Amino acid sequence: MQKFTTLTGIAAPMPLVNIDTDMIIPKQFLKTIARTGLGKNLFDEMRFTQDGAEIPGFVLNQPAYRKAEILVAGDNFGCGSSREHAPWALLDFGIRAVISTSFADIFYNNCFKNGILPIMLPPEAVAVLMADAQKGANARMTVDLAAQTVTSSDGQVFPFEVDAFKKHCLLNGLDDIGLTLEKAQAIDTYEAAAAQSRPWV
Amino acid sequence: MTGPKTLYDKIWDAHVVSTSDDGTCLLYIDRHLVHEVTSPQAFEGLRLAGRKVRAPEKTIAVPDHNVPTTLDRISGVIANEESRIQVEALDKNARDFGVVYYPVSDVRQGIVHIVGPEQGWTLPGMTVVCGDSHTATHGAFGALAHGIGTSEVEHVLATQTLIQKKSRNMKVEITGHLRPGVTAKDITLSVIGATGTAGGTGYVIEYCGSAIEDLSMEGRMTVCNMAIEGGARAGLIAPDEKTFAYVMGRPHAPKGAQWEAALNWWKTLKSDPGAHFDKVLTLRGEDIAPVVTWGTSPEDVLPITGVVPAPADFTGGKVEAVERSLAYMGLTPGMKLTDIKIDTVFIGSCTNGRIEDLRAAAAILKGKKIKEGMRAMVVPGSGLVRAQAEEEGLAQIFIDAGMEWRLAGCSMCLAMNPDQLSPGERCAATSNRNFEGRQGRGGRTHLLSPAMAAAAAITGHLTDVREMM
Ligand code: SF4
Numbered sequence: 001m002q003k004f005t006t007l008t009g010i011a012a013p014m015p016l017v018n019i020d021t022d023m024i025i026p027k028q029f030l031k032t033i034a035r036t037g038l039g040k041n042l043f044d045e046m047r048f049t050q051d052g053a054e055i056p057g058f059v060l061n062q063p064a065y066r067k068a069e070i071l072v073a074g075d076n077f078g079c080g081s082s083r084e085h086a087p088w089a090l091l092d093f094g095i096r097a098v099i100s101t102s103f104a105d106i107f108y109n110n111c112f113k114n115g116i117l118p119i120m121l122p123p124e125a126v127a128v129l130m131a132d133a134q135k136g137a138n139a140r141m142t143v144d145l146a147a148q149t150v151t152s153s154d155g156q157v158f159p160f161e162v163d164a165f166k167k168h169c170l171l172n173g174l175d176d177i178g179l180t181l182e183k184a185q186a187i188d189t190y191e192a193a194a195a196q197s198r199p200w201v
Numbered sequence: 202m203t204g205p206k207t208l209y210d211k212i213w214d215a216h217v218v219s220t221s222d223d224g225t226c227l228l229y230i231d232r233h234l235v236h237e238v239t240s241p242q243a244f245e246g247l248r249l250a251g252r253k254v255r256a257p258e259k260t261i262a263v264p265d266h267n268v269p270t271t272l273d274r275i276s277g278v279i280a281n282e283e284s285r286i287q288v289e290a291l292d293k294n295a296r297d298f299g300v301v302y303y304p305v306s307d308v309r310q311g312i313v314h315i316v317g318p319e320q321g322w323t324l325p326g327m328t329v330v331c332g333d334s335h336t337a338t339h340g341a342f343g344a345l346a347h348g349i350g351t352s353e354v355e356h357v358l359a360t361q362t363l364i365q366k367k368s369r370n371m372k373v374e375i376t377g378h379l380r381p382g383v384t385a386k387d388i389t390l391s392v393i394g395a396t397g398t399a400g401g402t403g404y405v406i407e408y409c410g411s412a413i414e415d416l417s418m419e420g421r422m423t424v425c426n427m428a429i430e431g432g433a434r435a436g437l438i439a440p441d442e443k444t445f446a447y448v449m450g451r452p453h454a455p456k457g458a459q460w461e462a463a464l465n466w467w468k469t470l471k472s473d474p475g476a477h478f479d480k481v482l483t484l485r486g487e488d489i490a491p492v493v494t495w496g497t498s499p500e501d502v503l504p505i506t507g508v509v510p511a512p513a514d515f516t517g518g519k520v521e522a523v524e525r526s527l528a529y530m531g532l533t534p535g536m537k538l539t540d541i542k543i544d545t546v547f548i549g550s551c552t553n554g555r556i557e558d559l560r561a562a563a564a565i566l567k568g569k570k571i572k573e574g575m576r577a578m579v580v581p582g583s584g585l586v587r588a589q590a591e592e593e594g595l596a597q598i599f600i601d602a603g604m605e606w607r608l609a610g611c612s613m614c615l616a617m618n619p620d621q622l623s624p625g626e627r628c629a630a631t632s633n634r635n636f637e638g639r640q641g642r643g644g645r646t647h648l649l650s651p652a653m654a655a656a657a658a659i660t661g662h663l664t665d666v667r668e669m670m
Contacts, residue, residue, distance in 0.1 A: 016525070018500075022638060026638050027616065027617050030238050030266075031267065031281075033241035034242070045642055050642065076399040076432070079432065082239065083350075084351040104402065163366065176356060177246075180364065186218050187218055187229070198326075198466070200454075201231045
C-alpha cells in the first residue's frame with residue numbers, strides 16, 4: 001500500500017450530502033477483476049453524458065479541478081455499498097484525501113486500506129474548507145497526517161482525529177494481513193478453545 | 202467487562218482473539234460469505250503473496266450479482282463477457298482454494314444473504330462477514346454480521362479474523378403491534394426515515410420490542426438487511442424460539458448433542474436487563490404506515506398517504522440534495538404519492554426475495570392482472586425459494602397475473618445483469634436502494650414492501666395496499 005504522509009494539492013468542492021458509492025463508481029464498472037483503471041469512470045454518471053461527453057458543470061471537469069487530489073464533500077460521504085471499487089476509483093483518479101463531516105463506516109475503513117486519508121471535521125471547519133476549495137486551483141490545501149492537521153490556502157489550521165493504529169499503518173504503508181499473521185499463534189489458540197466451547201461452528 | 206451486557210457485547214466478547222493497547226481487537230470470524238463482485242482481487246492478492254485460505258470449510262461462495270435470471274441461463278452461458286469472466290473467476294477461485302461453493306447450476310444457488318441462512322450456515326451468536334454491505338441481514342439470527350471491503354475479504358480469507366474497534370450500541374424498539382397491511386419493510390424504512398441514512402453510523406443496532414418479536418424470521422431478515430441504509434455497522438435481533446425453529450434441521454445446523462449445547466448458549470444471547478445503550482429510538486408499531494420512498498436516498502420515506510415534499514421543507518445540505526432528487530425523479534412538490542405512475546415492478550432482492558415475501562405479493566395478486574403495459578418481474582432469492590413458490594402455487598399466480606417468473610439472483614436490485622431500467626423508467630421495487638442510477642442509468646426507484654409492489658403492479662400507480670385487502 002502507498003504511504004500517506006503529507007499532501008499539498010488542489011481540493012475540489014462537492015457540497016452535496018449523502019454522496020453514495022453508486023455515484024462514486026456506478027455498478028457497470030464493478031465487473032473488473034483488477035484494482036486499477038477505474039479513475040476514468042470515477043463519478044461516471046455525474047461526469048459524463050450517456051454517450052461519453054463531459055458534463056461541463058461537474059466539478060472535476062472544470063479546468064481548475066482536473067488535477068484535484070483532495071475532495072471536500074457534504075455529510076455522510078461514501079454511504080451505500082461495501083464496494084472497494086469506490087476508493088480504488090478515487091485513488092486511480094489521483095484523490096488521496098477526502099474531507100467531510102462524516103463518512104459511512106465501510107467506505108471509511110476501505111480508504112485506509114488503499115492509502116487514502118478520510119478526514120472528519122466539524123461542520124464549521126468543513127464550511128471554511130469548502131469555501132477555500134471553491135477558490136479554484138490557486139487555493140492549495142495541505143494535509144499533514146503525522147501532525148493530524150489540514151491547513152487551508154490562507155493558513156488556517158484545523159486539527160483532526162484519527163485512530164492511532166490506522167494512522168500508523170497509513171504513515172508506513174503497512175499491509176495489515178502481514179501484521180495479523182504475526183499473531184497466528186493467538187489465532188490458533190482461539191480456534192482450539194472455540195473447538196471445545198462452540199464445536200458446532 | 203462486568204455488569205449487564207448487551208447482545209452485541211456478548212457476541213463480541215466471545216470472538217476476541219487479542220486486544221491491543223488502544224482497544225483495537227482481532228476478532229475471529231465464524232462464517233465468511235463470498236460473491237463474485239468483491240472477491241476476485243482478494244483471491245488474486247492471496248495468490249500473489251502465496252497465501253492459502255485459512256478456513257475453507259467456513260468460507261461459502263456463491264455467484265449472485267451478475268448472473269442472468271432469465272430461463273435461458275440454464276444453457277449455462279452468460280452473454281455479457283465481463284460478467285462471465287467474473288463468474289468464471291469465482292468458479293476457479295472456489296476450486297483452487299477449496300471453499301464451499303454453490304455454482305449457478307446448483308439449485309441451492311441464490312443471493313448470498315438468502316443462501317447463508319437457508320443452508321444453516323448462519324447461526325445465532327456467530328460472527329459473519331461478506332464483501333457486501335447487506336451482510337447485516339444475518340443479524341436477524343442474533344449473529345454479528347457486517348459488510349467489509351475487498352481488502353478485508355483478503356484479510357479474512359488469509360487469517361479468519363478481522364481487525365476491528367468496537368462500535369457503540371443503539372437500541373431501536375418497536376412497541377405494540379403492526380396494523381394490517383404494514384410489514385417488516387415498512388418498519389425498517391420508517392426507522393431510516395426517523396434516523397436518516399447517517400443516524401446509525403458508528404453503531405450496531407439491536408432491534409427489539411413486541412412488534413419485532415411478532416415478525417417471522419423472514420421479516421426479521423428484512424429489518425436487519427436495511428440496518429446499513431441507516432448507516433449502522435450491523436443490525437441484531439436476539440434469537441428466540443422462532444429463530445431456533447427456523448435453524449433446526451437445516452443442512453449445516455448442529456445436530457444431536459451439539460444442537461443441545463448450542464441451544465443452551467443461544468438462549469443466553471440477549472441483552473441483560475439494565476444493559477447500557479448509547480442511543481435509543483422507540484417507535485410505536487401502531488404508528489407505522491405502509492411507506493414508500495420518493496427521493497434518491499433511503500431516508501426519503503413517507504407514508505403512502507403523503508405528498509411529495511418541497512426542498513424548502515428541509516435544511517442545510519439536504520435542500521440541494523432534495524432539489525437534485527426531485528429533478529432526477531421527475532416529481533413536483535405537493536403531488537400525491539398515490540398519483541405517481543409506475544412503469545415497472547420488481548419483486549426480489551436480499552431484502553424481500555424470500556418465500557414469505559412472495560406469499561405476501563401473491564396474496565394481493567391472486568386472480569388479478571397487472572396493469573396493461575406494465576413490466577413486472579418476480580425474482581426469487583434462491584433456487585430453493587423458487588422451487589417452494591412453485592410448489593405452493595405462487596409462481597402460477599404471478600404468471601397468470603402477467604408477471605415474469607425468473608431464476609434466482611440479485612437481478613434488478615443493482616442491475617449488473619441485463620435486468621435494468623432505461624432512463625426515466627419508473628420502478629416500484631422491493632429492494633433496498635433508490636440511489637441515482639442504481640437500477641439502471643436514469644432509472645427511478647421507489648422502495649416499498651412486496652404487498653405494496655403487488656398493489657402498484659395492478660393499478661399502475663403507487664397504491665395504498667390497505668385499500669386492496
Ligand atoms: S440483492 Fe441487491 S442488495 Fe442484496 S446482495 Fe444482491 S445486489 Fe446487494
